[in-house]
Amino acid sequence: MPELEDIRRRNLGNLLRHVHLDGALSRTELAERTGLNRSTIMGLIAELTAAGLVREELPVGTGRAGRPSLVVRPETDRVYVLAFDVAVDRLLAARVGLGGTVLERLEAVRPRAGADLSSVVGVLAGFGKRLHATAPPGTVCAGVGASYCGMIRPGDGMVRYGPDMGWVDQAFGAELGRRLGLGLPVAVGNEAHLGARAEQLRGAGVGAQNLVYLHGDVGVGGGIIVRGELLDGEAGYGCEVGHMVVNPYDGRPCMCGSRGCLEAEVGERALLDAAGRPSSQYGWPAVRAVVDAADRGEEAAQHALRVVGDWLGIGVANIINLFNPGVVIFGGMLREVYLGSADHVRRRIADHVLAVSRERVRLRISGLADDATLIGAAELAFAELLRSPLDTLPAPAASTHP
């Protein structure tokens, strides 16, 4: 009966997803959340336990009289994924346990110029092999995910366009998989798409069904979630809000070849130029320094935040009018920029957003801070396990390290 088998697989995945996202849950809570009866829940938990994905234990410190009910926990220390993050200024790799805990991480500075596919993948694969080799005995890698700061073809992780390094059609996912040599495919996503998902699952957007995430560094990426689903467009390249034209007449030139794009007006260089900083200063430290200087009263820095906050507000106002989100989240460098320019952003929203569209929108900074994109990559890596828990992992006995 294939239908019954499908239902069972879906129920197993659903149960594991709840435990993965919310940690220890009792059988009663799981029954309430899934709508399944207790005997079905018990059977599913037994299967997940036998597969080494969850365990049942007494809750810590309940302090209540009577027999406490067991809670189901994810096997965080046993089942993990490898997550990678290729950001503008850093390369990051981590072992992330089921349940979303970052267990170990390795980081390197990424030079702004001259990094080709081979050198980037070489660093990441070296990190990944080290994390895998030093994982404790008995642990098992359930998947590999990567976040990349560019436009990614879903399915094979091809970087179609990586503007900061000028990458065009580079087989990033395939090459990372080959160099890791774990026999696992590498799922790759755009950093802002993954950041949006991570914030929705674990960050400032938990519970939100309609969410906009803006990720800033050199440029600005976007992830837009509508009714719980990412708007990825016809081929996976949707949400490029950074190239929404806000200032076409006398705007700054954009890396994409256009002029006056949102990212040209609010990206790192726009802020640093407006603050009179030389081109030798760049990156998050330089951006933070401008925000700090504005706080201390430096006029040039305050002027820069006014200018950039104004354009950011115009961009966000357009996005709110289009999508009526419940929350807009500022991530990456835009965290700092928003904190330094919130009044200007809010003023533009008040001026330009239809009153009914802004009634419920909240503006937030990223709840996962610098890890939003990394956590998004980890969630991408866990997706197959959560879809089909018993078919994805090798059996516990076969999974131990030599």
Ligand SMILES: [Zn+2]
């Ligand atoms: Zn552009």
